[in-house]
Amino acid sequence: SLLRKYIQYARANCRPALRGGTFDQEKIASLYVQLRKESSSSGGVPIAVRHIESIMRMSEAHAKMHLRDYVRDDDMDASIRMMLESFISAQKFSVRRSLRRSFAKFMSSGEDRVHLLLHILQDMMRNEAMYQTIR
Numbered sequence: 464s465l466l467r468k469y470i471q472y473a474r475a476n477c478r479p480a481l482r483g484g485t486f487d488q489e490k491i492a493s494l495y496v497q498l499r500k501e502s503s504s505s506g507g508v509p510i511a512v513r514h515i516e517s518i519m520r521m522s523e524a525h526a527k528m529h530l531r532d533y534v535r536d537d538d539m540d541a542s543i544r545m546m547l548e549s550f551i552s553a554q555k556f557s558v559r560r561s562l563r564r565s566f567a568k569f570m571s572s573g574e575d576r577v578h579l580l581l582h583i584l585q586d587m588m589r590n591e592a593m594y595q596t597i598r
Contacts (some may be wrong), residue, residue: 472530479526479534481519486539490557491515494543494544494569501565505558514550543569 471523498510526534547570551562563570 471525472526475516477527477530479523479531479538481523486522486534486536486582490569491518491539494566497565502554505532505561506555507558508550508553522593534563576591 495510495512495515500515500585502509518539519542522538524535525538525541529538531538547566551566554562
């Protein structure tokens with residue numbers, strides 16, 4: 464099937480690289496510092512360097528899904544959101560709410576706008592198809 468071919472192509476031809484200029488390194492550093500501070504003060508599960516390494520690997524995988532040669536900011540943002548959701552859900556219930564509040568700026572995304580744009584484009588396509596059939 465087409466999906467299988469897509470995955471095979473991505474595995475064979477895509478090797479996304481982390482380049483310093485293509486993503487915000489300061490964002491990763493501040494995330495790590497803030498996570499260490501919050502997890503130690505709240506008594507939750509501590510953060511480790513391996514969490515940051517997993518963000519890097521997930522961002523490379525996200526870039527590979529999009530068949531890119533390098534990791535961009537949006538790849539990094541997607542991997543940060545995934546890691547934070549996983550990390551926060553592993554915490555004690557009493558700690559989760561404060562962590563979600565503290566890391567809301569890292570977890571927000573432009574996905575709402577993407578869904579809105581998709582809806583608008585689908586509506587435009589429907590209108591165009593209707594116009595073509597009437598004409």
